[in-house]
Amino acid sequence: MAESDGNSAKRPTIYDLAEIAGTSPSAVSSILNGTWKKRRISEKLAERVSRIAAEQGYAVNLQASLLRRERSRIIGMIVPKYDNRYFGAIAEQFEIMARARGLFPVITCTQRDPDLEFEAARELISYQAECLIVTGATDPDRIGEFCAAAGVRAINLDLPGSNAPSIVSDNFTGARDLTALILSRMERDFGEIRPLWFIGGRSKDHNTAERLRGFRAAHRQIGLSVLPDQIIMPGYSPHKAIAAMATKTLADRSGLFVNSTITLEGVIHWLNEQRHGSGDIRLGCFDWDPFAALLPQNVGMTEQNVPAMLETTFELVETPPTGNVRIEIPCILREISPAAITR
Amino acid sequence: MAESDGNSAKRPTIYDLAEIAGTSPSAVSSILNGTWKKRRISEKLAERVSRIAAEQGYAVNLQASLLRRERSRIIGMIVPKYDNRYFGAIAEQFEIMARARGLFPVITCTQRDPDLEFEAARELISYQAECLIVTGATDPDRIGEFCAAAGVRAINLDLPGSNAPSIVSDNFTGARDLTALILSRMERDFGEIRPLWFIGGRSKDHNTAERLRGFRAAHRQIGLSVLPDQIIMPGYSPHKAIAAMATKTLADRSGLFVNSTITLEGVIHWLNEQRHGSGDIRLGCFDWDPFAALLPQNVGMTEQNVPAMLETTFELVETPPTGNVRIEIPCILREISPAAITR
DNA sequence: CAACGATGCTACATCGATTGAGCATGCATG
DNA sequence: CATGCATGCTCAATCGATGTAGCATCGTTG
Structure with missing residues (x-):
């Protein structure tokens, strides 16, 4: 970034404003942070200082302010991606809900990179975040450990960890019901049912494992067993899915369980x-x-219930749980009626 | 947020580490921020202090650090929404590119609310952001004015302003070409052409105005004039579009120009x-x-060229332009071949 | 008119990290 | 053995805002 011009006006401080107003920095500070009535500053001075502050384009230096205050009210979040509906909605709702509670949300996107996840978490702690929401992390426990050492509360969202409370979707039930729906539609539309393909995700990933369990359960329920070579878990990204499918051939009248919109x-x-x-x-x-x-x-x-997940997250933020709970939030199965598409 | 436990360990500072290591805070500071070689600290001490820092879960207090340093390297961005492809990609790419340049990105989502936009901008300036990227703001000039007064550089992205450099898509050409494409497909598929509908956006919005100009130009080019009551600009959100369309009836073989994926x-x-x-x-x-x-x-x-827009943005960040330039980035017309959809 | 309370402000230490200046030691050199 | 220089550290001021403690002034009351 370009050096700031040596000649350009520096940002004004309360000392500058105090000098212009012919008063003390303490008075300016209390006027601008709203504690002036308590400190018996006259309305006249308060108005004058406020006017000067506006004229000078004053904005408090949060670095200085937060250094002195005991609480930052900053709440951090890391998310893997912004550019899909699920995480986009999580980020957006998180900011809205945090602001509604008088907290300052700071979000960082970590590209599903474990090292970047860790560095971003450390950075948010350095910003004095009072609490860190760890969303979809590939290695949440490494972050949880660091947070514990630093005395910062962590909450896992979307993917669970073992050393901090976790809020996840009920992936098993969600996947089971979705699988059952696909199978029933095959029966109705094709008049025959064969085991589905399962595509996307990572085998070590808790959510993928749970969804696979639901996938199996739905098959079992109708006396079908899944085919191992139809379970493809190359990660979430589109190009990984394409690469993994490249060698496969899909018969007509096949059914697919796809493990994310990204996939x-x-x-x-x-x-x-x-x-x-x-x-x-x-x-x-x-x-x-x-x-x-x-x-x-x-x-x-299968829509994950983002508002409910975040509502629960903020409940945990406000009243820290005893022990490492894992809360499962039911998903919403959005059945698609063919009417909407065939016409 | 719950009060931090009175008994729990506070975050360790360089003073705590210095005491444990039996050395001075200055030594600890320079070891942990990497300037220790320049300050002739022995490798032995450096290793010992680093180890202790790791054990204690130390993370630098950025509030204190940034207060002292002359530059923050923080670059702020405000965006209207996260939950659509365009702004999601902007946010994500912005973070990646900022990090690659050694800057610290901080993004805030402002819901297309002018007051929230302004408050968020002020907040980012309070965080000592050195530069602010104002994306898709409904009132960029209000923010630009405040930034100027505060001595912070602002760059408008997506929607232009008049008091700071702006980077926008070439909305006119993009819209003209897209309109021409829709018209030509109507000719091919229906054998007849009628004026298109224009749906979404706001009449006072620069992008909408430019796109409408391109829309008109494409009609004019084939000797068609647009119909005023087929221009519907109720804003961008889906429910506004639905409400605005509610009273209208669309004839078969109609063509629509839709002004955003949100719409x-x-x-x-x-x-x-x-x-x-x-x-x-x-x-x-x-x-x-x-x-x-x-x-x-x-x-x-019409895909807006997000990488090119951000590349240009960071060029302006690195070498501030003289005067208030407006740079237009060509869009990419993604023609959809029917082959992909009919089968 | 002394004592007292209310009013309206100021002085100063503090938060944690950074950094220029400076101090003590050890070693080599003339 | 005095001098110079490199090595390895410490001291203390500083960044800007906060908030407690305290000071001056004024009006009121006994």
Whole structure:
């Protein structure tokens, strides 16, 4: 970044304002932070100083202010990505809800990179965050450990950890119901049912494991067993999905369980390359997206209940739990009626 | 937020570490911030202090550190929303690019609320941001004015202002080409062309005005004039679009220019309610979304070149321009071939 | 008119990290 | 053995805002 011009006016401080107003820095400080009535500053002086502050473009130096205050009211969050509906909604709602509670939200995006996750967490703690929401972290426990050592509360969101309270979706039930829906639609539309493909996620990932468990349970329920070579877990990103599918061939009348909208981007790309018609495939996707919901092959999406998850998060922020609870939030199955797409 | 436990260990400071290590705070400081070689601290002491710092879960207090340093290296950004592709990508790329340049990005989401935009800007300046990227602001000049008074550089992104350099898409050309594409597809698929509908955005909004100009130009080029009651600009949000369309009826073989993917959500909802088939409508949308690109009615999307816009932004950050330039970045017309959707 | 309380302010230590100046020691050199 | 210089550290001022303690002034009351 360019050096600031040597000649340009520096940011005014309370000392500058005090000099202009012919008063003391303490008076200016209390006037500008709203404690002036308590400190018996006259309304006349308060008005004059406020006016001068506005004229000079004064903005408090939070570094100095927070250094002195005992509490920062800063609440930090790390998220893996912004550019999909789920995490975008989490980030946006988090900011709104934090502000509504008089807290200062600071969010950092960590690209699913464990080292960046850790560095970002350390950075937020350096900003004196009082609490850190660790969202979708690949290694939440490393961060939880550091937070504990630094005396900062951590809360895991989306992916659970073992050394801090966790709030996650009920991935098992969500996946089981979605799987059952896809299977029932295959029966209705194709008149036959075969085991589904499971595509996306990581085998070591708690959410993926739970969803796979739900996936298996739904198959078992109708006496079907899943096929190991139809379980593909190359990560979440579209290009990883494409690469993993490259060697596979999909029969007509197949069904797919897609483990996130991010993965779905890759799957759709691949389906188009494979020249599969919309009529001969059925799929469902964990996570919701308004446009993905309109894909002709799509029979349902599992929407994670972001408002409920964040509501619970802020409850834990306000009243720290005893012990390392894990709270599961039910998902919302968004069944897609063919009426909306065939016409 | 819950009070921090009175008994719990406070965050360790360099004074605590100095005491444990039996050395001075200055030594600890220089060891932990990497200037210890310059200050001729022995490697032995450096190692011991680093180890103790790690054991104690030390994290520098950025409030104290930044207060003393002359530069913060913080670069702020405000964005209206996270939960759509365009702004999600801007936020994500901004963080990546800022970090790559050794800067600390801090982003705040402002919900298209002018007051929140202003408050967020003031907050970022209070964090000692050296530069503020004002993205898609409804009132960028109010913020630009405050930044000027506070001696902080501002750069407008997406929507231009008059008192700071601005980087915007070439909305005119982008909209003209998209309009021409929609019209040509109507000709090809329907064998007839009628003036398009223009849906979404705000009449006072620079981008909307420019896009409307491009929209008109494309019509004029083929000797068509637009119909005033087919220009609907109720804002960007889906529910505003739905409300504005509620009284309208769309003839078969109509064409729509949709002014953002956010608006498109509402338009699609409305089309489904109107029970319009995918075959009798053609639309194009300004902004790109991977799933919206698969809608059967969709013939093309205008992708704003986010990497180029941010690249230019960081060029301006590094070498401040003389005067208030306005830089226009060409858009990418993503033509959608029917092959991808009919099968 | 002394004592007292209310009013309206100022002085100063403090938060934690940074950094220029300076001090003590050890070693080599003339 | 005095001098110079490199080495390895410490001291103390500083950044800007906060808040407690305290000071001066004024009006009121006994």
